[in-house]
Amino acid sequence: MNEDRSCPSKEALVSALYGEASLDQRHDLDRHLDACAACRDEYESMASVRLALQEWSAPVLPVHFRLVAEPDPVAGPGAAILAGPTRWWQARRVMAAGLAAAAVLVLGASAGLANLDVTIGAQGLTVRTGRAREAGRAVPATGAEPAAAGQDPIGLAGPAAQAGASPADWRAEFAALERRLRDEMDDRVASSAAGPTAQLASTRAAGQDLLRQVQALIDAAELRQQRNLAQRVTELAREFDVQRRTDLVTIQQGLGQLEGRTQAEAARTRELMNLMVRTSGGTLPR
Amino acid sequence: MSTPDEELVARSMGGDVESFNQLVIRWERPIFALAYRVIGREEDARDVVQETFLRAFRSIGGFRGQAKFSSWIYRIALNLCRDWIRKQKRTPVLQAPEGVDVIELAADTGPTEPIEDLVARNAMSAVVARVMETLPDEQRTAIILKEYQGLTFQEIADLQGCPLSTVKTRLYQGLMVVRRELEKQGIPVRPATRTTGWPASGGERRKPS
Numbered sequence: 072m073n074e075d076r077s078c079p080s081k082e083a084l085v086s087a088l089y090g091e092a093s094l095d096q097r098h099d100l101d102r103h104l105d106a107c108a109a110c111r112d113e114y115e116s117m118a119s120v121r122l123a124l125q126e127w128s129a130p131v132l133p134v135h136f137r138l139v140a141e142p143d144p145v146a147g148p149g150a151a152i153l154a155g156p157t158r159w160w161q162a163r164r165v166m167a168a169g170l171a172a173a174a175v176l177v178l179g180a181s182a183g184l185a186n187l188d189v190t191i192g193a194q195g196l197t198v199r200t201g202r203a204r205e206a207g208r209a210v211p212a213t214g215a216e217p218a219a220a221g222q223d224p225i226g227l228a229g230p231a232a233q234a235g236a237s238p239a240d241w242r243a244e245f246a247a248l249e250r251r252l253r254d255e256m257d258d259r260v261a262s263s264a265a266g267p268t269a270q271l272a273s274t275r276a277a278g279q280d281l282l283r284q285v286q287a288l289i290d291a292a293e294l295r296q297q298r299n300l301a302q303r304v305t306e307l308a309r310e311f312d313v314q315r316r317t318d319l320v321t322i323q324q325g326l327g328q329l330e331g332r333t334q335a336e337a338a339r340t341r342e343l344m345n346l347m348v349r350t351s352g353g354t355l356p357r
Numbered sequence: 358m359s360t361p362d363e364e365l366v367a368r369s370m371g372g373d374v375e376s377f378n379q380l381v382i383r384w385e386r387p388i389f390a391l392a393y394r395v396i397g398r399e400e401d402a403r404d405v406v407q408e409t410f411l412r413a414f415r416s417i418g419g420f421r422g423q424a425k426f427s428s429w430i431y432r433i434a435l436n437l438c439r440d441w442i443r444k445q446k447r448t449p450v451l452q453a454p455e456g457v458d459v460i461e462l463a464a465d466t467g468p469t470e471p472i473e474d475l476v477a478r479n480a481m482s483a484v485v486a487r488v489m490e491t492l493p494d495e496q497r498t499a500i501i502l503k504e505y506q507g508l509t510f511q512e513i514a515d516l517q518g519c520p521l522s523t524v525k526t527r528l529y530q531g532l533m534v535v536r537r538e539l540e541k542q543g544i545p546v547r548p549a550t551r552t553t554g555w556p557a558s559g560g561e562r563r564k565p566s
Contacts, residue, residue, distance in 0.1 A: 082525040089503060089528075091510055117529075119546045120536045124504050127485040129390040130399055136381055136407055138374050138414055 078110050079103060088117055359383075362426040369417050377417070381410050384427065387506060388434045394501045395438040396445075397490070405441060409434040428512055435498070435516060442494075481544075488538040496531035499524055 079087075079100055086092040087100045104111040360379065368376035388409055392402035412433050420429055489497055495517065502508045502516065513524045536546045 081529040082522055085525040085529050085532075086510070089510075116536055116546055117532045120532045120539070121504065123481070123539055123544070123546065124485060124500070124535065126481040127394070127489065127505075128479075128482050129393045129505075132386050132389040132403070132406070136385055136410060137378050138381065138410070 077103070078107060084110070084114055084117065088114065088121070363422065366417065366420060366422070366426050369414070370420070377410075377414055380413075380426065384430055385410070387427075388430060391431065391434055391501060391506055392438055394486075394489070394505060395435070395498060396441050397486070401441060405434060405437045408437055412437075424515065425512075428508075428515060431502070431506070431508070431512075432516055484539070484542055484544065485535075488535055488542065491538050492531050492534055495519075496527045496534065499527040500531045500535075503528060 083092065083096065083100060087097055092100065100114075104114055360376075362380065362383070365376045365380050369380065385406055389402055389406045392405040392409075393399060396402055396405065409430060413430055420426070489500070492500070498517065499513055502513045503510075508516070510521050510524050514521045517524065517527075539546050
Protein backbone atom coordinates (compact mmCIF):
# COMPACT_ATOMS: atom_id res chain seq x y z
CA MET A 72 0.00 0.00 0.00
CA ASN A 73 1.24 3.40 -0.94
CA GLU A 74 4.45 1.77 -2.15
CA ASP A 75 3.75 2.41 -5.77
CA ARG A 76 4.93 5.83 -6.81
CA SER A 77 1.55 6.60 -8.28
CA CYS A 78 -0.23 5.80 -5.00
CA PRO A 79 -1.20 8.79 -2.87
CA SER A 80 0.66 9.49 0.35
CA LYS A 81 -0.92 8.68 3.70
CA GLU A 82 -1.23 12.42 4.34
CA ALA A 83 -3.26 12.72 1.15
CA LEU A 84 -5.49 9.86 2.23
CA VAL A 85 -6.04 11.46 5.64
CA SER A 86 -6.79 14.85 4.06
CA ALA A 87 -9.42 13.31 1.83
CA LEU A 88 -10.79 11.19 4.65
CA TYR A 89 -11.47 14.27 6.78
CA GLY A 90 -12.66 16.41 3.90
CA GLU A 91 -9.70 18.76 3.90
CA ALA A 92 -8.40 17.88 0.45
CA SER A 93 -8.89 20.33 -2.37
CA LEU A 94 -11.37 19.48 -5.11
CA ASP A 95 -8.60 18.57 -7.55
CA GLN A 96 -6.85 16.38 -5.00
CA ARG A 97 -10.13 14.69 -4.28
CA HIS A 98 -10.77 13.95 -7.96
CA ASP A 99 -7.27 12.59 -8.42
CA LEU A 100 -7.68 10.38 -5.38
CA ASP A 101 -11.07 9.09 -6.52
CA ARG A 102 -9.62 8.17 -9.89
CA HIS A 103 -6.77 6.38 -8.19
CA LEU A 104 -8.99 4.53 -5.75
CA ASP A 105 -11.11 3.28 -8.64
CA ALA A 106 -8.03 1.69 -10.13
CA CYS A 107 -6.00 0.64 -7.06
CA ALA A 108 -7.61 -2.02 -4.87
CA ALA A 109 -4.93 -1.77 -2.17
CA CYS A 110 -5.37 1.96 -1.62
CA ARG A 111 -9.14 1.63 -1.85
CA ASP A 112 -9.09 -1.04 0.84
CA GLU A 113 -6.88 1.07 3.08
CA TYR A 114 -8.96 4.19 2.61
CA GLU A 115 -12.24 2.42 3.22
CA SER A 116 -10.84 0.67 6.28
CA MET A 117 -9.89 4.03 7.75
CA ALA A 118 -13.42 5.23 7.06
CA SER A 119 -14.74 2.19 8.93
CA VAL A 120 -12.48 2.95 11.87
CA ARG A 121 -13.95 6.45 11.90
CA LEU A 122 -17.42 4.96 12.04
CA ALA A 123 -16.38 2.78 14.99
CA LEU A 124 -14.88 5.81 16.75
CA GLN A 125 -18.26 7.53 16.62
CA GLU A 126 -19.51 4.92 19.06
CA TRP A 127 -17.40 6.42 21.84
CA SER A 128 -19.85 8.63 23.66
CA ALA A 129 -18.98 11.12 26.37
CA PRO A 130 -21.38 11.68 29.26
CA VAL A 131 -23.46 14.82 29.10
CA LEU A 132 -22.27 17.51 31.45
CA PRO A 133 -25.09 17.70 34.01
CA VAL A 134 -24.67 21.17 35.48
CA HIS A 135 -23.94 24.49 33.86
CA PHE A 136 -21.11 26.33 35.53
CA ARG A 137 -21.50 30.00 36.13
CA LEU A 138 -19.12 32.73 37.11
CA VAL A 139 -20.24 34.85 39.98
CA ALA A 140 -18.71 38.28 40.39
CA GLU A 141 -17.36 38.79 43.84
CA PRO A 142 -15.98 42.18 44.87
CA ASP A 143 -12.76 41.65 46.71
CA PRO A 144 -10.38 44.31 47.99
CA VAL A 145 -7.48 41.86 47.89
CA ALA A 146 -7.98 40.31 44.48
CA GLY A 147 -9.24 43.56 43.00
CA PRO A 148 -11.78 43.99 40.22
CA GLY A 149 -12.31 40.97 38.09
CA ALA A 150 -12.26 38.61 41.00
CA ALA A 151 -14.84 35.91 40.56
CA ILE A 152 -15.67 32.44 41.61
CA LEU A 153 -17.14 29.71 39.49
CA ALA A 154 -20.33 28.31 40.93
CA GLY A 155 -21.15 24.68 40.41
CA PRO A 156 -20.24 21.27 41.78
CA THR A 157 -16.80 21.76 43.22
CA ARG A 158 -13.83 19.87 44.45
CA TRP A 159 -10.17 20.80 44.37
CA TRP A 160 -10.63 23.95 42.37
CA GLN A 161 -12.64 25.65 45.10
CA ALA A 162 -12.02 29.37 45.15
CA ARG A 163 -8.55 29.60 46.59
CA ARG A 164 -8.93 33.14 47.74
CA VAL A 165 -11.90 32.14 49.83
CA MET A 166 -9.95 29.15 51.00
CA ALA A 167 -7.20 31.39 52.38
CA ALA A 168 -9.75 33.35 54.38
CA GLY A 169 -11.27 30.09 55.48
CA LEU A 170 -7.94 28.79 56.65
CA ALA A 171 -7.31 31.93 58.65
CA ALA A 172 -10.77 31.70 60.12
CA ALA A 173 -10.27 28.06 60.89
CA ALA A 174 -6.99 28.85 62.63
CA VAL A 175 -8.70 31.49 64.76
CA LEU A 176 -11.50 29.10 65.53
CA VAL A 177 -9.11 26.34 66.49
CA LEU A 178 -7.16 28.69 68.74
CA GLY A 179 -10.32 30.04 70.25
CA ALA A 180 -11.80 26.61 70.72
CA SER A 181 -8.58 25.32 72.23
CA ALA A 182 -8.40 28.23 74.61
CA GLY A 183 -12.05 27.75 75.44
CA LEU A 184 -11.69 24.05 76.05
CA ALA A 185 -8.59 24.47 78.14
CA ASN A 186 -10.16 27.47 79.85
CA LEU A 187 -6.84 29.22 79.90
CA ASP A 188 -6.29 32.46 81.72
CA VAL A 189 -3.37 34.45 80.45
CA THR A 190 -2.15 37.53 82.33
CA ILE A 191 0.86 39.76 82.01
CA GLY A 192 2.17 41.54 85.06
CA ALA A 193 5.24 42.35 87.08
CA GLN A 194 5.95 38.65 87.45
CA GLY A 195 6.05 38.19 83.71
CA LEU A 196 3.72 36.05 81.64
CA THR A 197 1.32 33.92 83.68
CA VAL A 198 -0.83 31.18 82.22
CA ARG A 199 -3.36 29.39 84.35
CA THR A 200 -5.54 26.47 83.52
CA GLY A 201 -9.25 26.77 84.04
CA ARG A 202 -9.33 23.91 86.45
CA ALA A 203 -6.76 25.64 88.60
CA ARG A 204 -8.87 28.77 88.58
CA GLU A 205 -12.00 26.82 89.39
CA ALA A 206 -10.16 25.12 92.19
CA GLY A 207 -9.01 28.48 93.44
CA ARG A 208 -12.56 29.81 93.38
CA ALA A 209 -13.90 26.74 95.07
CA VAL A 210 -11.60 27.12 98.01
CA PRO A 211 -13.52 29.73 99.97
CA ALA A 212 -16.81 27.90 99.60
CA THR A 213 -15.85 24.31 100.14
CA GLY A 214 -12.45 24.41 101.72
CA ALA A 215 -11.31 21.73 99.35
CA GLU A 216 -7.69 20.86 98.77
CA PRO A 217 -5.86 22.93 96.19
CA ALA A 218 -5.39 21.71 92.67
CA ALA A 219 -3.00 18.90 92.02
CA ALA A 220 0.51 19.61 90.85
CA GLY A 221 -0.45 19.13 87.24
CA GLN A 222 -3.07 21.84 87.54
CA ASP A 223 -0.84 24.39 89.20
CA PRO A 224 -0.52 27.78 87.66
CA ILE A 225 2.34 27.90 85.25
CA GLY A 226 4.95 30.53 85.80
CA LEU A 227 4.11 31.32 89.45
CA ALA A 228 7.35 31.97 91.28
CA GLY A 229 6.20 33.27 94.63
CA PRO A 230 8.13 32.46 97.79
CA ALA A 231 5.39 30.22 99.18
CA ALA A 232 5.25 28.13 96.05
CA GLN A 233 9.01 27.79 95.94
CA ALA A 234 9.34 26.86 99.59
CA GLY A 235 6.60 24.24 99.46
CA ALA A 236 4.42 26.23 101.85
CA SER A 237 1.14 25.00 103.28
CA PRO A 238 -1.99 25.04 101.11
CA ALA A 239 -3.49 27.95 103.04
CA ASP A 240 -0.37 30.07 102.51
CA TRP A 241 -0.26 29.13 98.88
CA ARG A 242 -3.88 30.07 98.39
CA ALA A 243 -3.47 33.38 100.12
CA GLU A 244 -0.42 34.24 98.09
CA PHE A 245 -2.12 33.13 94.94
CA ALA A 246 -5.21 35.25 95.65
CA ALA A 247 -3.03 38.26 96.46
CA LEU A 248 -1.08 37.86 93.27
CA GLU A 249 -4.25 37.51 91.26
CA ARG A 250 -5.71 40.66 92.82
CA ARG A 251 -2.52 42.57 92.16
CA LEU A 252 -2.36 41.45 88.57
CA ARG A 253 -5.99 42.24 87.94
CA ASP A 254 -5.54 45.68 89.50
CA GLU A 255 -2.55 46.31 87.30
CA MET A 256 -4.43 45.25 84.23
CA ASP A 257 -7.38 47.42 85.16
CA ASP A 258 -5.09 50.39 85.72
CA ARG A 259 -3.46 49.90 82.39
CA VAL A 260 -6.76 49.63 80.58
CA ALA A 261 -8.11 52.68 82.38
CA SER A 262 -4.98 54.72 81.73
CA SER A 263 -4.94 53.96 78.06
CA ALA A 264 -6.84 56.30 75.82
CA ALA A 265 -9.85 55.46 73.64
CA GLY A 266 -7.49 54.20 70.87
CA PRO A 267 -6.95 50.69 72.22
CA THR A 268 -10.66 50.43 73.03
CA ALA A 269 -11.53 51.28 69.47
CA GLN A 270 -8.91 48.83 68.30
CA LEU A 271 -10.44 46.18 70.52
CA ALA A 272 -13.88 46.93 69.08
CA SER A 273 -12.59 46.72 65.53
CA THR A 274 -10.83 43.45 66.34
CA ARG A 275 -14.09 42.10 67.68
CA ALA A 276 -15.93 43.27 64.56
CA ALA A 277 -13.30 41.59 62.38
CA GLY A 278 -13.75 38.44 64.41
CA GLN A 279 -17.49 38.62 63.83
CA ASP A 280 -16.92 39.02 60.09
CA LEU A 281 -14.59 36.07 60.15
CA LEU A 282 -17.17 33.99 61.96
CA ARG A 283 -19.83 34.99 59.46
CA GLN A 284 -17.52 33.96 56.60
CA VAL A 285 -16.81 30.65 58.24
CA GLN A 286 -20.53 30.13 58.75
CA ALA A 287 -21.14 30.91 55.08
CA LEU A 288 -18.47 28.41 54.09
CA ILE A 289 -20.03 25.77 56.29
CA ASP A 290 -23.48 26.50 54.81
CA ALA A 291 -22.10 26.24 51.28
CA ALA A 292 -20.43 22.94 52.10
CA GLU A 293 -23.66 21.58 53.52
CA LEU A 294 -25.57 22.69 50.44
CA ARG A 295 -22.99 21.00 48.24
CA GLN A 296 -23.21 17.81 50.22
CA GLN A 297 -26.99 17.84 49.99
CA ARG A 298 -26.76 18.36 46.25
CA ASN A 299 -24.27 15.52 45.87
CA LEU A 300 -26.43 13.27 48.00
CA ALA A 301 -29.48 14.05 45.90
CA GLN A 302 -27.50 13.34 42.74
CA ARG A 303 -26.26 10.02 44.10
CA VAL A 304 -29.74 9.01 45.16
CA THR A 305 -31.06 9.83 41.69
CA GLU A 306 -28.27 7.84 40.08
CA LEU A 307 -28.99 4.94 42.39
CA ALA A 308 -32.65 5.03 41.46
CA ARG A 309 -31.73 5.07 37.79
CA GLU A 310 -29.32 2.19 38.21
CA PHE A 311 -32.05 0.26 39.95
CA ASP A 312 -34.44 1.02 37.12
CA VAL A 313 -31.94 -0.06 34.50
CA GLN A 314 -31.21 -3.24 36.38
CA ARG A 315 -34.93 -3.91 36.56
CA ARG A 316 -35.34 -3.36 32.85
CA THR A 317 -32.32 -5.49 32.04
CA ASP A 318 -33.73 -8.23 34.25
CA LEU A 319 -37.06 -7.93 32.47
CA VAL A 320 -35.34 -8.37 29.12
CA THR A 321 -33.46 -11.39 30.44
CA ILE A 322 -36.67 -12.87 31.83
CA GLN A 323 -38.42 -12.19 28.55
CA GLN A 324 -35.64 -13.93 26.66
CA GLY A 325 -35.77 -16.81 29.13
CA LEU A 326 -39.52 -17.07 28.73
CA GLY A 327 -39.14 -17.01 24.96
CA GLN A 328 -36.67 -19.86 25.10
CA LEU A 329 -38.95 -21.76 27.45
CA GLU A 330 -41.89 -21.15 25.20
CA GLY A 331 -39.89 -22.37 22.22
CA ARG A 332 -38.91 -25.49 24.08
CA THR A 333 -42.51 -26.07 25.18
CA GLN A 334 -43.74 -25.69 21.63
CA ALA A 335 -41.09 -28.07 20.37
CA GLU A 336 -42.07 -30.53 23.09
CA ALA A 337 -45.75 -30.18 22.17
CA ALA A 338 -44.94 -30.75 18.51
CA ARG A 339 -42.99 -33.88 19.38
CA THR A 340 -45.88 -35.11 21.53
CA ARG A 341 -48.33 -34.41 18.70
CA GLU A 342 -46.14 -36.29 16.24
CA LEU A 343 -45.97 -39.21 18.66
CA MET A 344 -49.73 -39.21 19.05
CA ASN A 345 -50.18 -39.04 15.28
CA LEU A 346 -47.88 -41.98 14.93
CA MET A 347 -49.78 -43.91 17.59
CA VAL A 348 -53.10 -43.04 15.94
CA ARG A 349 -51.82 -44.05 12.51
CA THR A 350 -50.47 -47.34 13.79
CA SER A 351 -53.67 -48.09 15.75
CA GLY A 352 -55.88 -47.11 12.77
CA GLY A 353 -57.98 -44.64 14.80
CA THR A 354 -58.58 -40.90 14.33
CA LEU A 355 -56.96 -38.09 16.22
CA PRO A 356 -59.36 -36.26 18.51
CA ARG A 357 -59.60 -32.58 17.69
CA MET B 358 -28.56 34.99 15.85
CA SER B 359 -26.19 34.41 18.72
CA THR B 360 -23.47 36.88 19.66
CA PRO B 361 -20.09 35.96 18.18
CA ASP B 362 -17.39 34.71 20.50
CA GLU B 363 -15.19 37.69 19.70
CA GLU B 364 -17.79 40.14 20.90
CA LEU B 365 -18.39 38.19 24.09
CA VAL B 366 -14.66 38.06 24.69
CA ALA B 367 -14.37 41.81 24.21
CA ARG B 368 -17.17 42.42 26.70
CA SER B 369 -15.63 39.95 29.15
CA MET B 370 -12.37 41.84 28.92
CA GLY B 371 -14.29 44.87 30.07
CA GLY B 372 -15.37 42.97 33.17
CA ASP B 373 -18.77 41.78 31.96
CA VAL B 374 -19.16 38.51 33.83
CA GLU B 375 -22.45 37.67 32.13
CA SER B 376 -20.82 37.76 28.70
CA PHE B 377 -18.20 35.40 29.95
CA ASN B 378 -20.94 33.16 31.30
CA GLN B 379 -22.37 32.96 27.80
CA LEU B 380 -18.99 31.73 26.60
CA VAL B 381 -19.00 29.19 29.43
CA ILE B 382 -22.43 27.90 28.41
CA ARG B 383 -21.36 27.78 24.78
CA TRP B 384 -18.11 25.92 25.31
CA GLU B 385 -18.45 23.87 28.51
CA ARG B 386 -19.77 20.78 26.73
CA PRO B 387 -17.06 20.60 24.06
CA ILE B 388 -14.40 21.23 26.69
CA PHE B 389 -15.90 18.59 28.96
CA ALA B 390 -16.07 16.07 26.11
CA LEU B 391 -12.45 16.79 25.30
CA ALA B 392 -11.30 16.49 28.92
CA TYR B 393 -13.34 13.33 29.45
CA ARG B 394 -11.87 11.61 26.43
CA VAL B 395 -8.33 12.72 27.21
CA ILE B 396 -8.24 11.84 30.91
CA GLY B 397 -11.03 9.29 31.00
CA ARG B 398 -12.64 10.21 34.33
CA GLU B 399 -15.89 12.10 34.54
CA GLU B 400 -15.36 13.80 37.90
CA ASP B 401 -11.85 14.91 37.04
CA ALA B 402 -12.96 16.05 33.61
CA ARG B 403 -15.57 18.23 35.29
CA ASP B 404 -12.88 19.73 37.51
CA VAL B 405 -10.74 20.40 34.47
CA VAL B 406 -13.66 22.22 32.82
CA GLN B 407 -14.14 24.46 35.82
CA GLU B 408 -10.46 25.18 36.19
CA THR B 409 -10.25 25.88 32.47
CA PHE B 410 -12.89 28.59 32.66
CA LEU B 411 -11.48 30.03 35.86
CA ARG B 412 -8.08 30.35 34.24
CA ALA B 413 -9.62 31.73 31.09
CA PHE B 414 -11.46 34.41 33.03
CA ARG B 415 -8.42 35.36 35.05
CA SER B 416 -6.25 35.67 31.99
CA ILE B 417 -8.76 36.97 29.48
CA GLY B 418 -6.99 40.30 29.56
CA GLY B 419 -4.04 38.60 27.89
CA PHE B 420 -6.12 37.18 25.06
CA ARG B 421 -5.00 39.12 22.01
CA GLY B 422 -7.33 37.61 19.49
CA GLN B 423 -4.67 36.18 17.14
CA ALA B 424 -6.36 32.81 17.55
CA LYS B 425 -10.00 31.96 17.92
CA PHE B 426 -11.39 31.88 21.43
CA SER B 427 -12.11 28.16 20.96
CA SER B 428 -8.46 27.43 20.13
CA TRP B 429 -7.35 29.45 23.11
CA ILE B 430 -9.64 27.68 25.53
CA TYR B 431 -8.82 24.28 24.04
CA ARG B 432 -5.18 25.01 24.70
CA ILE B 433 -5.88 25.84 28.35
CA ALA B 434 -7.95 22.68 28.73
CA LEU B 435 -5.33 20.49 27.06
CA ASN B 436 -2.59 21.91 29.26
CA LEU B 437 -4.68 21.16 32.33
CA CYS B 438 -5.34 17.64 31.09
CA ARG B 439 -1.63 17.16 30.56
CA ASP B 440 -0.94 18.41 34.09
CA TRP B 441 -3.57 16.05 35.44
CA ILE B 442 -2.10 13.06 33.62
CA ARG B 443 1.37 14.01 34.79
CA LYS B 444 0.12 14.25 38.37
CA GLN B 445 -1.58 10.90 38.16
CA LYS B 446 1.55 9.37 36.63
CA ARG B 447 -0.45 6.60 35.15
CA THR B 448 -2.35 5.90 32.02
CA PRO B 449 -5.87 7.28 31.95
CA VAL B 450 -8.43 4.98 33.46
CA LEU B 451 -11.85 4.90 31.90
CA GLN B 452 -14.66 5.24 34.37
CA ALA B 453 -16.99 3.54 31.95
CA PRO B 454 -18.65 0.61 33.68
CA GLU B 455 -18.30 -2.83 32.23
CA GLY B 456 -20.55 -3.21 29.28
CA VAL B 457 -23.34 -0.86 30.21
CA ASP B 458 -23.41 2.81 31.06
CA VAL B 459 -26.32 2.72 33.47
CA ILE B 460 -26.74 6.46 33.76
CA GLU B 461 -27.04 7.00 30.04
CA LEU B 462 -29.17 3.92 29.74
CA ALA B 463 -31.63 5.35 32.22
CA ALA B 464 -31.66 8.86 30.80
CA ASP B 465 -34.70 10.87 31.73
CA THR B 466 -35.91 10.98 28.16
CA GLY B 467 -36.03 7.21 28.07
CA PRO B 468 -34.50 5.01 25.43
CA THR B 469 -35.74 5.46 21.89
CA GLU B 470 -34.15 2.22 20.74
CA PRO B 471 -34.44 -1.33 22.01
CA ILE B 472 -32.53 -1.98 25.19
CA GLU B 473 -30.43 -4.66 23.48
CA ASP B 474 -29.20 -2.05 20.99
CA LEU B 475 -28.45 0.34 23.82
CA VAL B 476 -26.45 -2.31 25.62
CA ALA B 477 -24.56 -3.14 22.45
CA ARG B 478 -23.87 0.52 21.73
CA ASN B 479 -22.59 1.13 25.24
CA ALA B 480 -20.47 -1.98 25.07
CA MET B 481 -19.00 -0.70 21.82
CA SER B 482 -18.37 2.68 23.40
CA ALA B 483 -16.41 1.02 26.20
CA VAL B 484 -14.42 -1.03 23.69
CA VAL B 485 -13.50 2.06 21.68
CA ALA B 486 -12.55 3.87 24.89
CA ARG B 487 -10.27 1.01 25.87
CA VAL B 488 -8.71 0.91 22.44
CA MET B 489 -8.08 4.65 22.51
CA GLU B 490 -6.21 4.19 25.77
CA THR B 491 -3.63 2.11 23.96
CA LEU B 492 -2.66 4.98 21.68
CA PRO B 493 0.35 7.18 22.38
CA ASP B 494 -0.71 10.56 23.83
CA GLU B 495 -0.01 12.57 20.67
CA GLN B 496 -1.98 10.24 18.44
CA ARG B 497 -4.86 9.97 20.88
CA THR B 498 -5.08 13.75 21.31
CA ALA B 499 -4.90 14.30 17.55
CA ILE B 500 -7.74 11.85 16.95
CA ILE B 501 -9.85 13.33 19.75
CA LEU B 502 -9.35 16.88 18.49
CA LYS B 503 -10.15 15.90 14.91
CA GLU B 504 -12.78 13.25 15.35
CA TYR B 505 -14.78 14.60 18.27
CA GLN B 506 -13.92 18.29 18.47
CA GLY B 507 -13.85 18.88 14.72
CA LEU B 508 -10.71 21.03 14.68
CA THR B 509 -8.90 21.59 11.41
CA PHE B 510 -5.48 20.09 10.78
CA GLN B 511 -3.99 23.55 11.17
CA GLU B 512 -5.71 24.15 14.51
CA ILE B 513 -4.49 20.80 15.81
CA ALA B 514 -0.98 21.59 14.58
CA ASP B 515 -1.09 24.89 16.48
CA LEU B 516 -2.36 23.20 19.64
CA GLN B 517 0.13 20.37 19.48
CA GLY B 518 2.96 22.62 18.39
CA CYS B 519 3.94 20.50 15.40
CA PRO B 520 3.89 20.75 11.59
CA LEU B 521 0.70 20.06 9.66
CA SER B 522 2.16 16.92 8.09
CA THR B 523 2.91 15.54 11.58
CA VAL B 524 -0.74 15.92 12.53
CA LYS B 525 -1.78 13.93 9.46
CA THR B 526 0.81 11.27 10.19
CA ARG B 527 -0.39 11.00 13.78
CA LEU B 528 -3.97 10.64 12.60
CA TYR B 529 -3.02 8.01 10.05
CA GLN B 530 -0.95 6.00 12.52
CA GLY B 531 -3.58 6.38 15.21
CA LEU B 532 -6.35 5.12 12.95
CA MET B 533 -4.20 2.15 11.96
CA VAL B 534 -3.56 1.29 15.63
CA VAL B 535 -7.27 1.60 16.42
CA ARG B 536 -8.08 -0.70 13.52
CA ARG B 537 -5.58 -3.28 14.70
CA GLU B 538 -6.74 -3.09 18.31
CA LEU B 539 -10.40 -3.34 17.36
CA GLU B 540 -9.62 -6.48 15.40
CA LYS B 541 -7.76 -7.84 18.43
CA GLN B 542 -10.93 -7.26 20.43
CA GLY B 543 -12.79 -9.38 17.90
CA ILE B 544 -14.40 -6.46 16.10
CA PRO B 545 -13.56 -6.78 12.42
CA VAL B 546 -13.13 -3.49 10.61
CA ARG B 547 -14.53 -4.12 7.18
CA PRO B 548 -13.91 -1.53 4.52
CA ALA B 549 -16.87 0.80 4.22
CA THR B 550 -17.95 1.62 0.73
CA ARG B 551 -17.07 5.09 -0.40
CA THR B 552 -20.58 5.76 -1.55
CA THR B 553 -22.05 5.40 1.95
CA GLY B 554 -20.10 8.36 3.27
CA TRP B 555 -18.84 8.69 6.82
CA PRO B 556 -19.71 10.93 9.71
CA ALA B 557 -18.56 14.49 9.67
CA SER B 558 -16.06 15.10 12.42
CA GLY B 559 -16.63 17.37 15.37
CA GLY B 560 -19.99 16.38 16.77
CA GLU B 561 -19.15 17.91 20.14
CA ARG B 562 -17.95 21.16 18.73
CA ARG B 563 -21.19 22.36 17.31
CA LYS B 564 -22.29 25.32 19.30
CA PRO B 565 -25.61 25.42 21.04
CA SER B 566 -27.91 27.86 19.34
